[in-house]
Amino acid sequence: MTDDKTKTASRRSFLTTAGAVGAAGLAGCTEESGNSNGESGGSEGTDTSTELSGAINITGSSTVFPLATAVAEQFRADNPEVEISVQSTGSGGGFENFFCPGESDINNASRPIKDGEQENCTDNDVVPHEVVVATDALTVVINNENDWATEMTVEELEQVWGPDASADQTWADVNDQWPDEEIERFGAAETSGTFDYFTETIMGEEGAHTQDYEPTETDRTIVQGVQGSPYAIGYFGFAYFFQNPDQVTAVAIDDGDGAVKPSLETASSGEYTPLSRPLFTYPNEARLSEEHIAEFMRYFIEQSTNEKVVAEQVGYVPRSDEQAQQELDDLNAAIEEMG
Numbered sequence: 001m002t003d004d005k006t007k008t009a010s011r012r013s014f015l016t017t018a019g020a021v022g023a024a025g026l027a028g029c030t031e032e033s034g035n036s037n038g039e040s041g042g043s044e045g046t047d048t049s050t051e052l053s054g055a056i057n058i059t060g061s062s063t064v065f066p067l068a069t070a071v072a073e074q075f076r077a078d079n080p081e082v083e084i085s086v087q088s089t090g091s092g093g094g095f096e097n098f099f100c101p102g103e104s105d106i107n108n109a110s111r112p113i114k115d116g117e118q119e120n121c122t123d124n125d126v127v128p129h130e131v132v133v134a135t136d137a138l139t140v141v142i143n144n145e146n147d148w149a150t151e152m153t154v155e156e157l158e159q160v161w162g163p164d165a166s167a168d169q170t171w172a173d174v175n176d177q178w179p180d181e182e183i184e185r186f187g188a189a190e191t192s193g194t195f196d197y198f199t200e201t202i203m204g205e206e207g208a209h210t211q212d213y214e215p216t217e218t219d220r221t222i223v224q225g226v227q228g229s230p231y232a233i234g235y236f237g238f239a240y241f242f243q244n245p246d247q248v249t250a251v252a253i254d255d256g257d258g259a260v261k262p263s264l265e266t267a268s269s270g271e272y273t274p275l276s277r278p279l280f281t282y283p284n285e286a287r288l289s290e291e292h293i294a295e296f297m298r299y300f301i302e303q304s305t306n307e308k309v310v311a312e313q314v315g316y317v318p319r320s321d322e323q324a325q326q327e328l329d330d331l332n333a334a335i336e337e338m339g
Helices: 014-016 065-078 091-099 115-123 154-161 195-204 219-227 238-243 264-269 283-288 291-304 305-313 323-339
Strands: 055-062 083-088 106-111 132-138 141-142 149-155 184-188 214-216 232-236 252-254 276-283
Touching: 055 065, 055 091, 055 276, 065 083, 065 238, 065 291, 083 291, 091 106, 091 115, 091 195, 091 232, 106 115, 115 323, 132 238, 132 264, 132 291, 132 323, 141 219, 141 238, 149 154, 154 195, 154 252, 184 195, 184 219, 195 232, 214 219, 219 232, 219 238, 232 238, 238 305, 276 291, 283 291, 283 323, 291 323
Parallel strands: 055 083, 055 106, 149 252, 184 214, 184 232
Antiparallel strands: 106 276, 132 276, 141 232
């Protein structure tokens, strides 16, 4: 597998609701579980002579949500007795309200777990095991009628989204060549890892984000807001834009070396800075003692190299075989310790 190979995107209807709570109790696609030689997408090392069963509750990032949903659907096709619920709660919302209190088995995140979240987990005897599952190109979008801000510098983004940005700020306040029209902002909610990453990367410090914007955990809501006004701007993970490239326009970001558009190629090569980022999932190590959860996590890591799923269906950069093998080795060590 090569990270720089991309093909024409196949359209996946579930991505039109990426970011919404969904995929609860995913239905199996077939009546058969994986066979004894590991075909039909069964994870390597799985003892398929014993049918897996049980429930898996996954919470967290709206950005990782479409990838987790795709992987869960495939896993359920081979393991119909495993019930998987995938909820989009935001990275921080998932850690605080579900994962660290022990209410969910796995939490997806679009940024690393924070020290405070780690402490919260420790207080509840929850040990998160970090797994990187893909690379995202966090995407800033504008209305298709906007022909002036198709390229923006990091400094201009900071002016638009920084703590001093107000409701009456105009595009001309950012660049005097731009229209004297008020900026309408749509972005990630404060419980979102995308909010955290965007704020720290563009503004340089945690929490330094304007309050004069429409926050949401639903990418479709951001798109609808940006579509509704030629003077609107928003941001979210690349997957939704990848699957819906005609609805809004992606802004090329200039980090000092020229403007670069977000894409699988530029995220993989490192050209798209500073908004390329790793995406994570965190199983509770104690839950890895349950065979169906351990096998699902093995499968998730193996599928992280699958270009068809990660790149074509969802819109992220897959992991290399070497990266996935290291993640699998670390996971297996944790599983063995739990056993």
